[in-house]
Amino acid sequence: MKPDASTGKVSQLLRVILAAFLAVAFSLVFWTVLRAPDILARDDNPRLVESELRIQRGRILDRDGRLLAQSARTDGIFGRRYPLPAASPVVGYYSLRYGTAGIEESYDSYLRGENGFWQAQARDLLHRTQMGHDLRLTLDTQLQTQADALLGDRRGALLLLQLGDEAGSDATQILALASHPGYDPNLLDEKFDQLSSAEEAPLLNRVTQGQYQPGLALQPFILAGALDEGSIALDEPVDHANRPVIVNGVATYCASSPPAAATWADVLAHRCPGPMQDLADRVDAAELSTIFAEFGLTEQPRLPLNTETAVSTPISSTALALIGQDTLVVTPLQVGAAWAALAANGRLPNLQLVAATQTENGAWIDEQPPANQTETAVPADIANSIRQVLPAQEGITAFSTLVLSGPDGGTNGWYLGLTPESDPRYAVVVVLENNPNLQEVEKIGQEMLTAVKFQ
Numbered sequence: 065m066k067p068d069a070s071t072g073k074v075s076q077l078l079r080v081i082l083a084a085f086l087a088v089a090f091s092l093v094f095w096t097v098l099r100a101p102d103i104l105a106r107d108d109n110p111r112l113v114e115s116e117l118r119i120q121r122g123r124i125l126d127r128d129g130r131l132l133a134q135s136a137r138t139d140g141i142f143g144r145r146y147p148l149p150a151a152s153p154v155v156g157y158y159s160l161r162y163g164t165a166g167i168e169e170s171y172d173s174y175l176r177g178e179n180g181f182w183q184a185q186a187r188d189l190l191h192r193t194q195m196g197h198d199l200r201l202t203l204d205t206q207l208q209t210q211a212d213a214l215l216g217d218r219r220g221a222l223l224l225l226q227l228g229d230e231a232g233s234d235a236t237q238i239l240a241l242a243s244h245p246g247y248d249p250n251l252l253d254e255k256f257d258q259l260s261s262a263e264e265a266p267l268l269n270r271v272t273q274g275q276y277q278p279g280l281a282l283q284p285f286i287l288a289g290a291l292d293e294g295s296i297a298l299d300e301p302v303d304h305a306n307r308p309v310i311v312n313g314v315a316t317y318c319a320s321s322p323p324a325a326a327t328w329a330d331v332l333a334h335r336c337p338g339p340m341q342d343l344a345d346r347v348d349a350a351e352l353s354t355i356f357a358e359f360g361l362t363e364q365p366r367l368p369l370n371t372e373t374a375v376s377t378p379i380s381s382t383a384l385a386l387i388g389q390d391t392l393v394v395t396p397l398q399v400g401a402a403w404a405a406l407a408a409n410g411r412l413p414n415l416q417l418v419a420a421t422q423t424e425n426g427a428w429i430d431e432q433p434p435a436n437q438t439e440t441a442v443p444a445d446i447a448n449s450i451r452q453v454l455p456a457q458e459g460i461t462a463f464s465t466l467v468l469s470g471p472d473g474g475t476n477g478w479y480l481g482l483t484p485e486s487d488p489r490y491a492v493v494v495v496l497e498n499n500p501n502l503q504e505v506e507k508i509g510q511e512m513l514t515a516v517k518f519q
Contacts, residue, residue: 122175122196124155124167127237127419130205133158133168135196144168149248150212153269154203154241154369154417157249162256165267167418170368171199174421198422202226202237210515211242214508219244220476220496221270223400224512225415227408227489235433236404236413239490239516243270271396272364273372276495278388278399279467280335281478282361285402285441286343286386287332288410288450289355292442295346298329298449305331307338311389311468319465319502329453335465341383349379352386358441359402361394365415366434371397388467400493402441403480406451407488409444456485460513464506474498477505483513490516 120142124133132151135142144158156166164172177196211222224240245266247259259266268274290296305326308315319335331339347355356362364371377391384390397415404413416433423429441447454461461482469476477496482488494509 119176119194120196121158122177122198122422124175125198125200126151126203126205126208127201127239128205129200132201132203132205144249146249148205148208149250150242150246151203151205151208152246152249153243153271154201154208154238155249156369157252159252159256161253166269166369167199167201169370171418175199197424199418200420200422200428202239202416202419203241204239204519206519207240207512207516208242211240211512212244212246214511215242215244217244218496218499218504219264219270220494220499220505221274221396222508222512223271223396223493224516225400225404225413225491226516227404227491228411228413235416236408237416237419240512241271241417243268243274269369270495271400272367272369274395274495275372275393276395276476277467277469278361278392278394279469279476279478280337280340280388280465281399281463281467281480282388282392283332283335283340283465284406284450284454284463284480285359285361286340286347286352286355287328288406288442288446289351289358290343290347291449292446293347293351295343295351296328298332298453299327302326302328302331302339302342305334305336305339309337309341309387311384311387314468316468332450332453333455335463337387340386343386344382347382347386349382349385352382353379356392359405360412360441361392361398361402364395365397365401365413367397367415367417369417371395373398396493396495399478399480400491403482403493404491405441406447407482407491408447410440410442410447412439412441451482451488459483459485459517460510461485461488462506462509464502464509466500466502469497475500477502479505479509481509481513483517 121135123131126132131147132155133144133146136145146155154166156164156168158164158168175196177194207224211224215222222240222242226237226239228234228236245264247266305322306318308317316337322330322334322336362376364373379385379390381390385392401413401415405411414433414435418431420428420430451461454463462480464479467476467478477499479494481492483490490513492509492512494505496505499505
């Protein structure tokens with residue numbers, strides 16, 4: 065029996081309906097499963113904002129478990145609270161409007177408690193609050209508070225390190241990291257426009273992002289490299305140690321009067337710039353660049369904070385580079401790492417800021433910082449020889465200097481200190497911008513090291 069025309073039309077219609085059904089089913093799977101993460105991540109998705117407000121981010125704690133950041137619930141919505149605004153250069157901020165910075169940025173997914181797509185779907189289905197994980201930092205709340213107070217209303221930076229052990233098995237931990245002027249992350253949303261446009265750049269972390277001309281702060285590292293290469297000997301006589309050096313029309317001399325029959329040891333002890341320029345006859349640009357690189361002065365140490373390194377520019381004048389007045393600019397973090405290397409028998413430090421992370425069941429897992437590609441800047445005997453030449457008082461070994469910076473002729477004060485004198489366990493670097501009072505920066509560094517000694 066021949067099928068009539070109506071039966072064929074019904075079959076065609078059924079095929080069309082089946083095809084349409086399959087297309088709708090595929091579309092549903094595509095948009096609700098395959099493309100769901102992309103849709104949820106869109107900035108204009110109101111569900112994203114609503115869900116973000118209901119995430120309980122993990123806490124950020126100091127080395128002893130003191131609270132640095134937490135999420136507090138108000139009317140079912142979580143907001144971030146920062147009990148210690150002085151820790152903002154490290155902790156940073158979390159803002160739904162302006163994003164994240166500092167540890168809040170580097171460990172964002174961990175603090176949010178993010179996991180796989182299907183786990184998230186199960187959590188949403190069961191209406192469970194998204195819970196983040198806790199972090200414990202190496203910061204010491206008391207020392208961080210004191211570092212912040214010591215800087216006061218001055219513009220500058222302070223970095224305090226606890227050095228690793230002789231075998232290199234322990235990381236060099238950051239105990240305090242202060243940057244001024246700073247900001248209160250609790251008030252970020254209402255003051256962000258003001259903070260971001262301020263001439264003094266309070267949102268800039270001067271320890272990790274400040275670009276400074278180092279001047280004679282490089283002297284211990286350059287002389288260590290020259291001593292290692294055999295270009296000088298510390299007991300070798302130096303002529304006219306206190307001759308002036310002209311930089312930007314300003315004559316600079318030794319920080320203190322060297323003996324008439326001076327040696328390279330005296331050049332370092334009295335912070336003399338003249339003989340440093342004479343080294344251009346013995347240390348060429350390539351060798352000097354190698355010294356900078358070996359002390360980590362041309363790249364930033366690896367740290368879970370936004371860091372900045374200026375584009376490496378070839379040395380244009382070896383004589384100026386030898387007194388830190390050429391193309392090289394550095395951050396206090398780089399100088400701190402180099403200074404720690406001299407303190408630790410020439411070993412470059414593995415800097416650590418996050419001490420431990422917490423699992424879902426509450427167990428703490430110790431974090432290990434990434435190892436340096438280059439382990440040693442100079443041999444141990446060279447590092448010890450340089451340290452022994454530096455002035456020491458009341459158990460503190462120190463090197464301080466004023467540095468001409470920029471075309472406007474501003475002066476920055478640098479202080480590099482170690483304690484105890486015989487076996488350094490702590491290192492501090494302080495820089496004050498546009499501050500020609502060397503005693504002021506020295507006092508800050510000394511008080512910081514005294515505080516950590518008697519803590």
